[in-house]
Amino acid sequence: MATELETGLPSVRQLQMLIRDKQEVEIKLMTSDVITGKVQWQDVYCVCLSDLENQSIVIWRHAIAYLKPKT
Amino acid sequence: MATELETGLPSVRQLQMLIRDKQEVEIKLMTSDVITGKVQWQDVYCVCLSDLENQSIVIWRHAIAYLKPKT
Amino acid sequence: MATELETGLPSVRQLQMLIRDKQEVEIKLMTSDVITGKVQWQDVYCVCLSDLENQSIVIWRHAIAYLKPKT
Amino acid sequence: MATELETGLPSVRQLQMLIRDKQEVEIKLMTSDVITGKVQWQDVYCVCLSDLENQSIVIWRHAIAYLKPKT
């Protein structure tokens, strides 16, 4: 895996927009946990959310099943 | 993993046809969730569905068990 | 992962034979689902079955636990 | 992943010895299934067992948790 994010990819850009817009998201994990928060940053291995109490949660990409905007 | 989609591969072309035809599909995830919707885009990491309420769901490929047209 | 199938590998050839012989197979998934059907095609990412109602199911290789001929 | 087996690796050689000795083995899968049989062949993606009824089962390596000789 390249260690630089391919910023041209739709999935990478979608995450960048969610960071910029401070959009609340729901991430469903392979463990079936659902984590809600705002995306702080992404790199090739991880996506970092800050939850409602402003706590940072570093999520490994391999553990993510899906992501959707919180409605 | 190459970061460009190999458009010659049957699995990539099948998804491209489902996008073009706005065909409703069912995706079974490794978490055992089933997500129903129309495929909006794909890249090397993700497949994006829009569900019945037109909400976008970004699904990581590693989380997909199978996909079939909704009947 | 190379995006061309290594047709010299036993696992790839076994699948090619199952396609040619229209042999019915059982595929056990990591989700514990069992899918029965005939193999239509394979590429480096997926294996496609057609089930008893002739519906196509695209299965990601990472989701396959094992495959055996249906008896 | 190289598509040729590194025959110098202990794990590859152990499997080759099990094939040669027709040793019965137990393979525990990530699905928690246990499959018992004799190893027929291995390649970079799969390990093939023949079970007690001489049926071939192609197991993907990513689905294997562990392997031990049947006692």
Added chain:
Amino acid sequence: MATELETGLPSVRQLQMLIRDKQEVEIKLMTSDVITGKVQWQDVYCVCLSDLENQSIVIWRHAIAYLKPKT
């Protein structure tokens, strides 16, 4: 996967800061176990925690769902 850690990546740096600050963390695993402790070291394959009894636990990265500071 490169066998040297990319120290420029946010996820790698976050772990390095947690090591330096001896911050207690919670790691949720793909098995749904939660492990609590201080991060001792990281390499490309593993993250090592020392738990409350000062015991070392070597965790494989592929088994990590998420990590957050213990509150």
Added chain:
Amino acid sequence: MATELETGLPSVRQLQMLIRDKQEVEIKLMTSDVITGKVQWQDVYCVCLSDLENQSIVIWRHAIAYLKPKT
């Protein structure tokens, strides 16, 4: 994945020390099984334990969640 072990990595060295010291370990698998024994060898794909009855168990690295010394 390189097929030679990077002996400079902490996780590889830790395993080498456990082999040398014949230290009893506990390995928790992604299946939630716990296997106890002494580490016999490691290669890039597998870690081999010998259990209390001196039986060899070849464990695939992708199936390991964590390892800790048995106390």
